[in-house]
Amino acid sequence: MSDNIQPYDGSEYPVDHVRVFQTTARVYNWDTATQCHMFKHTLRGAARIWFEHLPRESISSFQELRDAFLESFLGIKRHNDRDKKIHCAKKGRNESIEDFTRRFLTESRRAKKMPEAAKVIKFMKKMSDPELIKQLYWEAPESIDEVVKITKAYCGAEEVVKNLRQWI
Template sequence: MSLWCHIFTLTLVGAARAWFERLPDGQITSWEDLAKKFTQQFSQQRRHISDPTDILNVVRKDNETLEDFITRFNQEGLNIGGVSEELLRAAFRQNVKCDDLIRNLTGRDGMPQRWDDVMTAAKRYA
């Protein structure tokens, strides 16, 4: 390992130090290699990998209008990706915090099976 690698590692603290100490021996072979791996680990540009169940955490805020929540919920669903229509419907129903909308959506036949139909009805209601 080059001198730059040794000097750089002396400056590491916190999460960076823990990350470096967990690297297997021999994994870093050059300054360029260390810089690349360090940047990959700690870059703010690194894309967060979402789990489809993260949609369950998208909850309507107390001061948020119904229309704003519908827009934000759809955007979050797209950002998360891979969320099934069943999970979208369940999360929306649970987190919209509007009993009148839910009664309107479910009616006698239950909530629509297609997500597009749920959104059409919700937007019409809003």
């Protein structure tokens, strides 16, 4: 993979990512199958989750993949300005994961027009605990309710570990 293609995680402008990728594909003279295969390797985080959840055999050309990608991530981008309350949500330094999750859930419920995928991405981007982020990426939640369930399980496990360490 060319060094000029930065990994895309859903936080940047998707059109720019596609342009850089297509330029690289032209330079290397990749056919459609190679483009689709290589595009997957430029995606990280939420964008990779999106790619992995595409229905089997639903894409037959890079143009279809590009259009589906732009439709998904431009749609998410469009909602950023419309739902400022959730956009401003950030885990505070001294705020517990549980408190942040409750606050984020309250704010996300107000953002009725925002797609569930966008809410999931926003939560992952605003969370500062690297182990929880890893767990969320591993389990690939599709709704904010699934995120809350995974987060509660993670916090419960952390509490058990903390209590065990006190006895050792």
